[in-house]
Amino acid sequence: MRFYLASLACAWAIGLALPAQAQRAHSRDPFHDVASLNARLAALHAAHPSTTRIVKIATTGRGDVLALEVDPDGQFAADAPALFIQGGIHGNEWISTEVVLRLAELVSDGRPRWRGLTYRLVPVINVDGFATGSRKALDPAGAPFDANRDFPVPGQGDHVSQPLIAALRDYVRTGKVVAVLDYHSAAECMLWPFAYDKAAAPPDVDAIAAITAQMASAVGFCSGQVAKVISYKHQGTASDWYQDALGVPAILVELGSVEDPGSQAVEQILIDQERPFGLFLDWLEARGTKAAVAVPASGCRDVTITVGEAPLGYQASGQACDGQRHGAWAFRYIDGGLMREGAYERGKEHGTWRTYHPGGQPHDVGGFVAGTPDGDWKRYAATGTVIEERRYAAGSREGALSRWTDDGALWQVRACAGGMCKTQCKTTGKTTCEAILAKAARPDRHAKRPASRATRAKPTRAKPAVVRKPPAAKRKKPTATPAS
């Protein structure tokens, strides 16, 4: 089960050091660059001056590495339990930066649900790589290095990190970090330590594995131990060091792709990641790491909340009953139309949810059962063309997962079981996914001749018919408006 994920996980991007603008041209602009990201953090601080503060961790050639610290009680006590959240240690995995920025927007908004814990959020560690669309960071001499391989390996003594990572280590060691979330892309998995050794496990591995699996189910991702799910060598990762040196649960989140054909919209990824984040906070509260927050009985009332800013932010309206979303809710783009609609059952998405393109066309349609995706889901281009089909069983991807380009060409087919997906074909260069499937369906010329007389007697004319038979995924795709 391991080999195929390596091609999708973050290390895969080594050979894809495209300029940032080239990467982002595939997605909806504008997204952040270093200047606008740091300006956004400054704006959050300006909007919440008593409950947030900005800390400069390091300065790189392309700008400052900033943390937004949030204490909903405004105390900033040195020993206050803190959840440390990082993104962008691989600079080209920019969706991780957007997700951490979204979490910063959420936890700084003053709502009672964030109380009982403090937060330290660094949307982008590798500022140089983020600025240039490169996985690697730059050392003081300008030479590239993988910042997520520059931490001490557990049990192997100290390691002299580059100044950027040394500064990060110093920063995380101050105060009282009690848990870590480390965001990457694009393997669509939630992973628990360790990465450096399959046989090594955190002390409370069962509890960490359980919450990781629960978080994964909320977004239909796979879950498991990093070393077992991602097969390439990864010695010296940040999460391993946080888990080992700080002795706290450090979960690595591999978000989905945002640039491949059929990919999810960025604004929807940001909303989806609220679910596992909420589960993680509930888990910390149940463990006593986060102080419990009493929610007074308030009955049901109409609520409207605004999160983030245009174009990725939203304004959501519906009913909240005793602090939990309940009944029909609608999310709108801050600058206009309907983004997303469906219903909650006591705080959890339940039933069919629909998302929409900014122009109002259906985008993603599928069902939830008690907060986990379930059943058949379809994703559509703005033209109405189907660009993805997938199926879940209680939050676990099952069966074929197929993606098409916006103009209807089959781009990728994956076979999923138990949440793990294996790529059957993918269009690269001139080799199309359909050609790969056709070749796989063709009888092997080098196979041994059939042994039995009966088999040998079969007419060989049947073989070309097999070749011409279109593979299952090559069928004509529906282009009409989605059914419910």
Ligand SMILES: [Zn+2]
């Ligand atoms: Zn990564």
